[in-house]
Amino acid sequence: MNELIQDHEALFRALFDHAGIxxxxxxPDGRFVRVNPxxxxxxxxxxxALLNTRLDALVSPDQWRRLEKLSAVIRADQSGHSQIPLECRHRSGETVRGQLxxxxxxxxxxxxxxxxVQIHDASSLIRTKTELEENRQRLRALSTVTFEAxxxxxxxxxxxANLTASTMFGVPRKALIGTYATDVIAPEYQSRVREKNLSGCESPYHAVAVRKDGTRFHVMIQGKTVLIGGREVRVTVVRDIDVQVTAEAALRENECHLRSLIESASNFVLFRLRHDPDNPCQPRQIxxxxxxxxxxDRTRVVDFQSWxxxxxxxxxxxxxxxxQGLLDSHxxxxxxxxxxxxxxxxRWLHIISVAVTDETDDQLFFNGIILDITKEMDAAAALKAREKELKQxxxxxxxxxxxxEVLLRKREADRMxxxxxxxxxxxSLITPYLEKLKASxxxxxxxxxxxxxxxxLDEIISPLTRRMSRHYLNFTPTEIQVANLVKAGKTTKEIAVILGLSTRTIEAVRYAIRRKLGIKKKRANLRSYLLSIDGDTLPAGGWTP
Known part of the structure; x- marks a missing residue:
């Protein structure tokens, strides 16, 4: 009997010490009597340390009271054992969650x-469940906020299907479940999508989709076959690329126009160069x-230096x-x-260029045009030469x-x-004698x-009389002589010497001339006035003394 008891104790001790739980x-007061590793x-x-510790010191007061109540229930019902969730304090201060x-x-x-007491550590399981729930929430959030269906x-x-799929196709999410993958694809693309799905294609491909309202739009489709719950399922991502396709079409059209402009250019050249910071004097041709x-000759132009x-x-x-100014002022x-x-x-070339910075990679480019203005410059040079010749x-x-004009004026003066x-x-020489003959x-x-x-005699001199100024007709011969000498720029003293008269006589004649001309009381220069009435000069701003 003692041997049997000893065997049972040995078996209990072995099970107790080597248990994984x-x-x-x-x-009953919480003191540990025996603990396993x-x-x-x-x-x-x-x-x-545990044998010197009480269980009630490792759990909260509420949980200890629950244990006491549970013990009473077990004793009353004679159920043998029962389980409750338990939180114990680890030596490090962290909480150990388990099932007691x-x-x-x-x-x-x-x-x-x-x-x-048997405590099963459920911390890792709880963490796994928590992480699993967090992953589910993240996946749900990612599926909800992603731009792809x-x-x-x-x-x-x-x-x-995710919420984006419902929004993209204008169909409630529940209505999408149970439909075929090709139901939202344009008829001309359905066979292609069906073939890609059946073949397990994982590369992205283009198709045209149709919304509930019949609107067609371009999409990029990519799928992958994965195992979920032991079953093969197809996860398909659909991205709306309608804006991108439209932009690419517009870009291709612009490129076509630009290529046509560049290839058909005549008498002008379009260019685009990239600035090389390591070699500023040698931009790269784009x-x-x-x-x-x-x-x-293009064979002679291979780089900027050869140019x-x-x-x-x-x-x-x-x-x-x-x-250099292009780098500074762009x-x-x-x-x-x-x-x-x-x-x-x-050849004459007019080069116009502006420097622009690419926002994507912050590189500096030079866009410009070269105009052949040789004909214009030649025409300008010819015009300039013609103007010079015309000026000469x-x-x-x-x-x-x-x-x-000088000769004509001289001739007119001589004639007069x-x-x-x-x-x-x-x-003076004929008329006086004729008068004397008349008196005889x-x-x-x-x-x-x-x-x-x-x-x-009248017949001879009458034409001369008509051409002479009317102001001279009543002049005496001496007055005519003095007037002519005044016009010639002679002074009173010089006239007196020439005519053999006194200066007082000449002054008297000058006075008579001014009186007959009507300028006696005017501050007019006699010589200038005489020249003006003969048409030799025209004083400006009035007469000067």
Missing amino acids: GSAVIL ALCAMLGYSEK SLSVLADKAGAARYYI VFISIKGICID LISPSIGEMV LNLIHPDDRDNLLAAG RLDETVRIRGRSGNGW RTESLSEVNTAL EVEEKILANAK RLDDRQQVYLNLVESN
Whole structure:
């Protein structure tokens, strides 16, 4: 009998010590009587430390009271054991969550003598459940807020879809479940989508989808077959690319227009260069019109330096300075000469460029146009030469005209001087004697001859009299002589010497001339006035003394 008891104790001790579940024997007041290694490891205490500790010190007061109540229930119902959730404090201060199984060993009176406690550590399970729930929530949130429609299907039949799918196709989520994958695809693309699904294609492909209202739009579809719950399901992602396709179509159209413009360019060149920070004087060619071949020999232009070598020596420094200005002010506007295709002669080019920064990679580009303005420059040069020639001819004609005017004025002055002399001589040398003859006693025959002489003399001098200024007609011969000398710029003293008269006499004659001309009381210069009435000059701003 003793051997049997010893065998049972040995078996209990072996099961107790090597159990994977934390186990303990405690007194009703909470003191540990025996603990196994699993419980020590679970709570972070040594066996000795736990035996000096009470269970009620490791749990909350509420949970300890629940244990006492549970013990009473077990004893009353004689159910043997019961389980409750339990939270114990780990030695590190963290909470250990588990499931406690309680058995009561009663004495002969039915009172609790020992509690047999087994604690199953459920912390990892709880953490796993918590993480699983968090993952489910994250997956649900990701599925809800993603911009792509997500379908889960089995053999082409939808078993689940996200909110984006409902919004994208205008169909309630529940209505999508049970439909075929091709129900939302345009008829001409349904066979393609069906083939991709059956073949398990995982590469993205293009299709056209149809909304509930019949609106068609471009989509990009990508699917993958996975195992869920031991079953093969197809997870399909549908992305709306209608805006992208429309933009790409517009971009292709713009590229077509640009290519047509570049390839059909004549007398101008479009270009785009990329700035190289490591070699600022050698920008990289991105784009240049084929029409550059009309201006220069393309075989001789392989880089910027070879291009620069073709520039006229007098224009190279200006072009380099303008290039530096392009980096500083982001604009270039320069006219240069370049060696033509044949190698003979120079062509005029007008280069306009602006620097722009690519927002995607912050690179600097130079966009510009080169205009062949050789014809315009040649025409401008010819026009300038013609203007110069015309100016020279105009100046020559002006000089000739001035000379002719001087000659004409001189001739007119000479003519008037001769006419005045003739009239003066006639009045001073002939008329006085004719008057004396009239006063003498002439016979009839002599009177006839005298009348003929006067008539013929009047016939001779009458044209001269009509051409002379009316102001001179009542002048005496001396006054005419003095007036002519005044016009010639002679002073009173010089006139007196020339005519052999006194200066007082000349002053009296000058006074008489001013009186007969009506300028006696005017502050007018006599010489200027005499010249003006003969048409030799026209004073400006009134007469000056």
